[in-house]
Amino acid sequence: MSILFMFLILFALLVIGVPVAVSLGVASLIFIIMEGMPSIVVLHNMVNGVNSFTLIAIPFFILAGHLMNTGGITNRIFAFARSLVGWMPGGLGHVNVGASVIFAGMSGAAVADAGGLGNVEIKAMKDAGYDTDFSVGITAASSTIGPIIPPSLPLVIYGVMADTSIGQLFAAGLVPGLLMAFALMIMVSWFAKIRNYPKDDHFSVRILWATFKRACLPLMTPVIIVGGIATGIFTPTEAAVAAVAYSMFLGMYVYRTLSFKSLIRVSQETIETTASILMIVATSTIFAWILTANQFATFFAEQLLTFTENKVMILLIITVMVLIIGCFMETIAAITILVPVLLPVAVQIGIDPVHFGIILILNLMLGLLTPPVGMVLYVLAKVSETPFERCVMATAPFLIPLVSVLLLLTFIPAISMWLPTLLYR
Known part of the structure; x- marks a missing residue:
């Protein structure tokens, strides 16, 4: 009953707009007081939660993304992607996707992609006569590639919470x-056909080589990482650190x-972003410790397996659950709350x-594209001046x-597991 009350407090605080880190901390503290445990447990778990060498990667990857944006490197990436795939029907739409793939190997965050490349991409597409809706839609969708292709901040957080190899996650x-x-x-391509979108330009080896030379050094960043x-x-x-x-x-x-x-400015921005992320990690550690100590994950797994033992059905249930939660909760917070609950179930079914x-x-990246949270949508609404x-x-x-x-990916594990198996197993 105390666990249920803790969840109710958490969601009530989130609904009224209390920051995620504060909500997690307050809900956990109330549970600890109700159970008669010493409040020092809170500080002890918060310190242990962020006392991880792996988490040092977070501020450095964030800083690398900010430096790439501030240094004008996004323009070079966009120009190279334009010469590479702009000749296809709906050319700038393909350029949008290609630039996101390249930038994903530098920033590791969807919001950084949308904020950094979004302004360049949407302006270029509008100037070329593309619909605003199409320009915003493909920019938002392509930004979700960032946290999947390595390096990835969400995968770093998941790796810490799940005690799983970051290298294997990056490869996967x-x-x-x-x-x-x-x-x-x-x-x-389908949109280009039905709306008769133009090709950006004819393919030119000369232009491709010229833009590649301008972008070759930034393109080395994902290679190095x-x-x-x-x-x-x-x-x-x-x-x-190398990035x-x-x-x-x-x-x-x-x-x-x-x-x-x-x-100095991008360093300050990095400090602010890192502080907010690590506060979430710290307070969610208390929350996860409470769930683990009270065997909530075991209870959840038993209830789910009582409902069905079919692996496909369990995967579908988890997928729908995470999609819904992703619509209402920030990515890092969702990872830290869901991993202790869902991972044991996933491991149990193989x-x-x-x-x-x-x-x-x-799953959670799709939540960035859906209201009411939809952080990528808020960024692009501001960038494109669109409601x-x-x-x-x-x-x-x-x-x-x-x-x-x-x-x-859910039902064909080999797609994501092929590369980590080849490199690490």
């Missing part, structure tokens, strides 16, 4: 991310677009924790290919 996200891009490009982790040169945490060092080198010494003043991580993160409700409707058709990929 590469093929699904490319599959998402392929599915979205099919959707773009993924290649370094895969070959064992450095850990995912060390890869984040920051490389981004600073490009912005300050190669392109000279990053001043000391802008470096799902690999790495495979489950990819399913969970993609939030219109952004919701514009994005809805692109949920079809993304949900299709989610179902494929």
Whole structure:
């Protein structure tokens, strides 16, 4: 009964607009007081929750993404993607997806993708005569590729919560991310056909080579990160540090677009973002500890298995549950709350924790495209000066290919597990 009361307090606080970290902490503290435990347990678990070497990767990956945006590197990426796939029907739609795939290997966050590339992409598409709805919709949908293709901030958080190899999670996200891009490009081609969207330009090897030369150094960022982790040169945490060092080198010494003043500004932004994420991690650690100590995950698994022992049905139930929660809860908070509850069930029915991580993160990414939370939609509404409700409707058709990929990944584990099996097992 106390566990149920704790959940009720948590959701009540979230509904009235209390920050997620505070809601988790208050709900957990009330439970601890009700159970007669010393309140020092709260501080002890909060400290232990963030006392992890792996979590050091979070501020560095965030900083790397900010540096890439501030250093004008997004324009070079967009120009290269434009010369690469802009010749296809609906060219700028394909460019939008291609640029997101490239930028995903640098930022690891959907909101960073939408905020960094979104302004460039939507303006270019509007100037070329594309509908605003289509421009906003494909920009929102393609931004969800960022947290799937390595590096990925949500996968780092999941790896810490699930005690799972970050390297394997990064490897598992590469093929699904490319599959998402392929599915979205099919959707773009369909829209281009029915709406008669133009090709951006004819394919030119000369232009492709020119834009590649301008973008080749930024394009090395994902190679350094993924290649370094895969070959064992450095850990995912060390890869984040390498990404920051490389981004600073490009912005300050190669392109000279990053001043000391802008470096201070992006550092402050990184500190603010990191602090909010780590507060959620810290308070959710208490919440997860309470659930584990009271064997809530075991109870949930027993109830679910009592309802059905069919693996397909359980996966569908979990998928629907996470999709709904993702509509109402911020990604990091959802990960920290759901992993202690759902992962034991997944393992019990034979799902690999790495495979489950990819399913969970993609589920929650779809929540970024749906109201009422929909952080990506809020960012793009501001960037495109389009009403939030219109952004919701514009994005809805692109949920079809993304949900299709989610179902494929859910029921065909080999898609996500092929690369980590090849590299690590």
